[in-house]
Amino acid sequence: MTDLILKNVRPMGGALTDLAIHDRIFVENSDPAAEVIDCGGRILIPGLVEAHTHLDKSLLGLPWYRNEVGPRLIDKITNEREVKVSLGLDPQVQSERQAILSVSHGTTHIRSHVDVDTHHGLAGIEGVMATREKLAGIVDIEIVAFPQSSMMPRPGTVELMDEALALGADVVGGIDPCGIERDPKGHLDAVFRLAEKHGKPIDIHLHERDAMGGFSMEEIIARTRAHGMQGKVAISHAFCLGSPDRAYVADLQAQLADERIHILTTAPASAPVPLVRELRAAGILTGAGSDGIRDTWGPYGNADMLERAMFIGLRNNLRRDDEVELALDICTYGGAAIMEAEGYGLGLGCRADCVLVEGETLAEAVALRAKRKLVLKGGRVVARDGACILEAP
Amino acid sequence: MTDLILKNVRPMGGALTDLAIHDRIFVENSDPAAEVIDCGGRILIPGLVEAHTHLDKSLLGLPWYRNEVGPRLIDKITNEREVKVSLGLDPQVQSERQAILSVSHGTTHIRSHVDVDTHHGLAGIEGVMATREKLAGIVDIEIVAFPQSSMMPRPGTVELMDEALALGADVVGGIDPCGIERDPKGHLDAVFRLAEKHGKPIDIHLHERDAMGGFSMEEIIARTRAHGMQGKVAISHAFCLGSPDRAYVADLQAQLADERIHILTTAPASAPVPLVRELRAAGILTGAGSDGIRDTWGPYGNADMLERAMFIGLRNNLRRDDEVELALDICTYGGAAIMEAEGYGLGLGCRADCVLVEGETLAEAVALRAKRKLVLKGGRVVARDGACILEAP
The missing domain is CATH 3.20.20.140 (Metal-dependent hydrolases)
Structure with a gap:
């Protein structure tokens, strides 16, 4: 699994930052060859x-x-x-x-x-x-x-x-x-x-x-x-x-x-x-x-x-x-x-299970309920623009 | 205003039919030169x-x-x-x-x-x-x-x-x-x-x-x-x-x-x-x-x-x-x-204020709340695919 960088992301609606993911986990620094996803300033929340x-x-x-x-x-x-x-x-x-x-x-x-x-x-x-x-x-x-x-x-x-x-x-x-x-x-x-x-x-x-x-x-x-x-x-x-x-x-x-x-x-x-x-x-x-x-x-x-x-x-x-x-x-x-979900959260060392949501604030994200731009599970993209990578049977 | 025919429509989730609109009103027959919109079997409800x-x-x-x-x-x-x-x-x-x-x-x-x-x-x-x-x-x-x-x-x-x-x-x-x-x-x-x-x-x-x-x-x-x-x-x-x-x-x-x-x-x-x-x-x-x-x-x-x-x-x-x-x-x-809305409904003689909704039945339309395919006001298209013909200021 290649490394990933979430660029221009606002964890929990806070300040703009970049987050690095290595081997399914949020880490401080990642491989310079990591894939980069520009999150366009969107809010990131855990899954x-x-x-x-x-x-x-x-x-x-x-x-x-x-x-x-x-x-x-x-x-x-x-x-x-x-x-x-x-x-x-x-x-x-x-x-x-x-x-x-x-x-x-x-x-x-x-x-x-x-x-x-x-x-x-x-x-x-x-x-x-x-x-x-x-x-x-x-x-x-x-x-x-x-x-x-x-x-x-x-x-x-x-x-x-x-x-x-x-x-x-x-x-x-x-x-x-x-x-x-x-x-x-x-x-x-x-x-x-x-x-x-x-x-x-x-x-x-x-x-x-x-x-x-x-x-x-x-x-x-x-x-x-x-x-x-x-x-x-x-x-x-x-x-x-x-x-x-x-x-x-x-x-x-x-x-x-x-x-x-x-x-x-x-x-x-x-x-x-x-x-x-x-x-x-x-x-x-x-x-x-x-x-x-x-x-x-x-x-x-x-x-x-x-x-x-x-x-x-x-x-x-x-x-x-x-x-x-x-x-x-x-x-x-x-x-x-x-559920005692292991490594849940957005901190360093947490499992990169997370979602990009639309809105200026967390409250707006809830009120809007807009299509999710990106969903990661263990650092892997599992849904984009409201559609899962797998098609339902 | 040209005449309009809503083809393949299911009024209130009923049987498939065509509806004719003349001069803002649902009518029995319309001009043979009327514009035709194929509604793809969708349900029509009044506005x-x-x-x-x-x-x-x-x-x-x-x-x-x-x-x-x-x-x-x-x-x-x-x-x-x-x-x-x-x-x-x-x-x-x-x-x-x-x-x-x-x-x-x-x-x-x-x-x-x-x-x-x-x-x-x-x-x-x-x-x-x-x-x-x-x-x-x-x-x-x-x-x-x-x-x-x-x-x-x-x-x-x-x-x-x-x-x-x-x-x-x-x-x-x-x-x-x-x-x-x-x-x-x-x-x-x-x-x-x-x-x-x-x-x-x-x-x-x-x-x-x-x-x-x-x-x-x-x-x-x-x-x-x-x-x-x-x-x-x-x-x-x-x-x-x-x-x-x-x-x-x-x-x-x-x-x-x-x-x-x-x-x-x-x-x-x-x-x-x-x-x-x-x-x-x-x-x-x-x-x-x-x-x-x-x-x-x-x-x-x-x-x-x-x-x-x-x-x-x-x-x-x-x-x-x-x-x-x-x-x-x-x-x-x-x-x-x-509101005592004049001529409200889908019957003959009613004003053609209506909406196409998604779903097999009326109950499914409510449960789904999917984007509206078409909205008519007085027989005129005022919204399509969830977007009004006017842009908000």
Whole structure:
């Protein structure tokens, strides 16, 4: 791999400079024969981090799916499990399509939940693992074994989760211990047992609201403490932290901070959400993601984490420049820290995973969401002018 | 103006057909010598309607404004009034910039609130009126004389509102009768008196929440009834209709429907909002708008009403195709009906104000928000491939 110099670049919107890359890493000086890319004074940020999505679910590239699904969470889960086959959803192809779209928008790291259930077995895990291998060097993909259809009410699922983790899934997933599992003790004991057995971190979907969500969260906190898993547990969605009972929420947040439990949000406009300024103040590491993208759950989503930063800003009423920068920080450093992405950042010695964005300031970059001029992964150009170097299948 | 044929077009996502335009109007047959545009099977919708924005406030085209403004509504109002001059904000130039951006996204009708205050007098109204004249035939602009800085606490404002309406403003604006004006009776009496004197409709900004907003709304309802202004009054934002007290809200909505009072929403993600499905069920005409676009209030906004339809969908949890179509209907027919746009629609005899959008279905068009291929205003091409035929100043 030849050396590279990014000329006329403004790291994080700061002063104009040149950055040298050698052997995938930002270095002080590079080979005089290095390739030079003139960045035209654009802002450079580290690669965007898609820290909560579902690569195996997307319908990208397929004919339009007319959504006539019922309003409850369980309607969407049941519908999806049943129509996956008739729609011809191939988890390898779909995950590759979505991951390539992500790269085109400057995402260099993806954490994807992947369904594990008794209907489809490990087909999703195997498909996304194949994509992970195919896109190695283009984007890092972390796989969460995700019991979307529940574990406790569906015998055989815990065993499949175990197999998924043995096969190569990186993270143990979980889902609403009360609302979906109807057995919070059984579910959470199983999740933490799997994590302990495989030595892997945890990321639990928690849509439960208010007191019910708070109860499940307390159970997660207690097990994190008991298992000594501080820093290794994340809660996705955490709608209960958007409860109007702010004193109760403050107490929950203090406990999350104590056990170094992370929060992942998609900042949905129609659900209560954790308030990112409060999480920051409480010292809770926060990342973000797109959630499902154009799937049987809903038609929206474009895998653009700069747009997700805007959604976080809109949902949290972030208007001041420093506040918008917080939203962007969540979509970069926050997610990267939760994923423990190695050598993440723009400093010397960091891995050259980075994106050129348009705008005079970081806040303008978020507000504009313009096509990304250049995306590097490990010092290699992986997207230019909004298009990935790989074509989607 | 030569005749035009739109070939291979799918009106509202329906079957492929050709549409003929003669003298600005959709007709059955056109001149055999008509110009033909092949629409490549794309969906045609009527022009998008930006029914709530602030053309005079935008900072588009100016250097980035670093926002360090305080959190309260009054902080934003005071800051804006004071920095307008130092920022060199020319209401004519700024309104032209924003209107041209709107046209590029397929908007054919704009209702703009324009500040009237004792600090800047009628400069805003005159500026936006100049833009309205300059862009005649490109986009229709309706002007609301808007007492942003309040009327009652600032003597001389009512007289300026009166002058603005005599000069050519189309609609009487108003603002939080309690929260900002601190004098609901005084404010609303003045607003309805101005409307009666000038024979013009009303559009009142109502950010007030819960019971306070409900009280102000009841006062608006009572005056609409007393003045016989059914069908001529709109309430913008109407956050109080997002109150958790749904029985009280249902009662308010029934009264709004009785007096044919319209609602305009921007579907903000961080405030309580009227629920568009409920408004539809109650028989309340609903339109939408972008609100301020990249101004001293906040950095967001791109004047794309197809994106606004997505925001309405996200905020109201609209996932099914028929629900997403409702969001789009609000951004087209809903706003047009509130603005009483003449000959709006795609039927024979309607004015040929329309947009080609990408996607297999209307829901996909909203989810994609792709560059608009073609925008017609009165049968004339005003934008192509996402660019207006006029360049912004």
